[in-house]
Amino acid sequence: MSTASAAPSPQAVTLREMRWWDIEPVLGLEAELFPEDAWSAGMFWSELAHARGPAATRRYLVAEEPGGALVGYGGLAAAGGTGDIQTIGVLPGHRGTGLGSRLLSALLRAATDFECGEVLLEVRVDNAPAQRLYERFGFVPVGLRRGYYQPAGVDALVMRLADPATYAAHPGTLPETPLPHTHQGSNWHG
Numbered sequence: 001m002s003t004a005s006a007a008p009s010p011q012a013v014t015l016r017e018m019r020w021w022d023i024e025p026v027l028g029l030e031a032e033l034f035p036e037d038a039w040s041a042g043m044f045w046s047e048l049a050h051a052r053g054p055a056a057t058r059r060y061l062v063a064e065e066p067g068g069a070l071v072g073y074g075g076l077a078a079a080g081g082t083g084d085i086q087t088i089g090v091l092p093g094h095r096g097t098g099l100g101s102r103l104l105s106a107l108l109r110a111a112t113d114f115e116c117g118e119v120l121l122e123v124r125v126d127n128a129p130a131q132r133l134y135e136r137f138g139f140v141p142v143g144l145r146r147g148y149y150q151p152a153g154v155d156a157l158v159m160r161l162a163d164p165a166t167y168a169a170h171p172g173t174l175p176e177t178p179l180p181h182t183h184q185g186s187n188w189h190g
């Protein structure tokens with residue numbers, strides 16, 4: 001039997017609802033993942049204010065290691081039957097393990113819970129890994145927003161998934177524990 005310590009397996013990282021006490025550590029991840037246009041604490045507070053109760057329109061998740069460290073997060077907003085992936089990110093050391101797919105699966109389940117018939121998102125035109133992730137889930141490009149990402153002035157590709165329930169067909173989807181059941185001055189990251 002080996003005594004060497006190993007990084008936690010991807011399955012050991014659990015997804016759970018983001019709560020207000022997660023905002024501070026998530027801001028640390030945010031600064032690392034989106035240095036050019038990181039969200040403020042106020043933006044997360046505002047989003048989480050709509051994430052609970054019978055009139056909830058948001059679902060935000062964090063990916064947590066067994067020791068409690070957060071290594072990823074994501075959020076979805078729902079309005080008028082349309083879901084929007086607001087943000088999704090995974091720390092570099094945890095990428096390529098399926099965590100981004102798990103987060104996206106959970107957000108698409110949330111879209112289904114919110115009875116969304118479609119899900120939209122914006123992604124930088126130069127962000128190939130994220131575009132591959134979305135394409136694997138059936139998102140297709142439907143438009144371009146010129147200069148969407150400021151201050152860099154990078155264009156956003158708008159992608160759409162016609163039926164979020166189709167996420168269930170994704171082979172990398174892992175079951176998650178069911179979770180309980182817009183925009184101010186910066187770009188959405190999802």
Ligand SMILES: CC(C)(COP(=O)(O)OP(=O)(O)OC[C@H]1O[C@@H](n2cnc3c(N)ncnc32)[C@H](O)[C@@H]1OP(=O)(O)O)[C@@H](O)C(=O)NCCC(=O)NCCS
Nearest residue numbers: 088089090095096097098099100101123129130132189190
């Ligand atoms: C986009 C992002 C969230 C993807 O997260 P991730 O955890 O790496 O996603 P996954 O692990 O599910 O998939 C990434 C790749 O790993 C592969 N992979 C997943 N599980 C794997 C496994 N067990 N073994 C080997 N490869 C695996 C996937 O097939 C995928 O390959 P591809 O890029 O060639 O298609 C991540 O790159 C990120 O946080 N980027 C910075 C923030 C960002 O750009 N967010 C999006 C804003 S729109």
